[in-house]
Amino acid sequence: MADAHAGSEPVPLRFDRTEATRPQDAAYAQAIDDSLMERMAIGDGRALEQLYDRYHILVYSVALRVVRDQMLAEDVVQEVFVRLWRRPQAYDPARGRFLSWLMSVTRNRAIDEVRRVTRRLRIEDRREDAAEQVRSTDRLDAPELAAAIGDERREVRAALASLPQEQRRVLELAYFDGLTQSEIATLTETPLGTVKTRTRLAMNRLRQRLGGRS
Template sequence: MTDVTSEEETYKALEDQALMERLTLRDLTAFRTLYNRYSSLVYSASLRVLRDASLAEDVVQEIFLRIWRKPESYVATRGKFATWLTSVTRNRAVDAIRSRNRRYRHETASPEEQEWDVPGDERDDPALTAEMSDQRRIILTALSGLPAEQRRVIELAYFGGLTQQEISDKLDQPLGTVKTRIRLGMQKLKAALSPEVT
């Protein structure tokens, strides 16, 4: 008889790429392992964008079933699975929110509500893998080095789904100022994250 516990441990020890390869063989245990590894991250990212638990659930379901249906959509040579997954999640969540009434969203999601976790806070989160925890520490440290106004426009762009013009309108700041803040902020982030992103 199969030792289920042992099998679970075996799957948990597999790297993302190995699990994704097993998905092409319709391996449900590999799928469940990936879900358990990343569902919190996907849900949190969706929730941050959508501000609606029900819609965030829908995005989580859509993202994971998309992975199940087309595991080949992830190409390992293009980057880490977690990075790809969060990017896909963010894009889908932004698509979802753009399909809703923009005005409603703008009225309900204030910039103050969308502050980063705690820039500089390097706590481990038990829901994250060791590798993701390392990356979390790196990105939080990098964000803590940015001026608040640069963090704010990056946040509004990435999680708010706003264009630079929309951020300009929202913050009542000149468009040129917004563009400069985004560019300077991203340059600093890329420099701080250099080992991770190059």
Template sequence: MSSCLFVGLGCTVAAPSRLEQPRPHMTAPASSQPPGERAVIDARLVQQVAQGDKQAFAELYDRFSGPLFGTALRIVRDPGEAQDIVHDAFVTVWEKASTFEASRGTAFSWVVTLVRNRAIDHVRMRRRRAELLGDSFLSDLGYPADGAAPAGDASALLGDEARMVRTAVATLPPEQRRVLELAFFGGLTQEQIAGTLQEPLGTVKARIRRGLLKLRESLTHQL
């Protein structure tokens, strides 16, 4: 039995058991339609979504979710994260459908750009967290820094534990919390953080260093 995917829209729009196995379409499957016809139908569905049509939204999800999931998965290389990215992109579609302009491209190109940008941002922030936490932190948690572990382990760990990291960051003193939030979840460099907060770079580096020490202690006890 499928569960509600987009809670804010009510359970009219339900989650299929797998993104690769969507529900039956009201129109012919997108893959069986000529590209021109497909683009026209997609644009019409987006226009209907802009008017609050949940059935059109559900059909658009069925038509797009498979290839969008594949796009996200190729970038983030994690099925759960890829599904979250597709979900978030469709929330944006529901909220911003009225901004779509067919004269600037197809509906699919619009949505796939949303997914691709979100996925790239996700990877960028994951790498930024890895750079800040560093090999010594991963070693403390049992992930050797000598290359014995597969290269993807650090990214996988940080992706899986992102919620735990966010919770731990929230317990830090305000000044340390702010710089780590900008680094971990905003993907900013130390120089960019200094510019954003209008603080000396040395001050930002010191806050990050102190915050990471406390974060290591907190997460070492949890993981």
């Protein structure tokens, strides 16, 4: 079975070094996000444009990784941002960061789309399609996204790269493929208890490295 991301190279972001080394980068980005969402709440269309410019590449990339289809991914992007526009109050800063919330909305919407459209495509087929798409990835210049998530993305990737391969795989199958632990056990021909242990260990490791950002 082909791995979805085998052989893919991290796509570097172009960003301003001064911005990236600022210690409060994540908090600064969060403040901008919250400000844009406040403006959205009073109907400021320019705020939507700015949020789109900041995050559409990330939203699209996450959607594409989940749905494995360019047109479906575009539909997900449209729905996510239109929902954001229609119901900005759905985001509550007291309950977490905007970036996490946006990723959660995107991922959930994309998984819903997969379930709606395919009603269970064989994971192997989807993974091969995705591998093809990932291999064709070009380098990106994404200054808006770099300003929003620059260092944080590198930290996350480093944290995930530090996990044992089997733990990382369990996380990816759960998060990006929307599989339950039982489905992961079946797919990977691994005892369910082992899947649970790998999930717990991996999440605890990530929590130690990445937690406390709110």
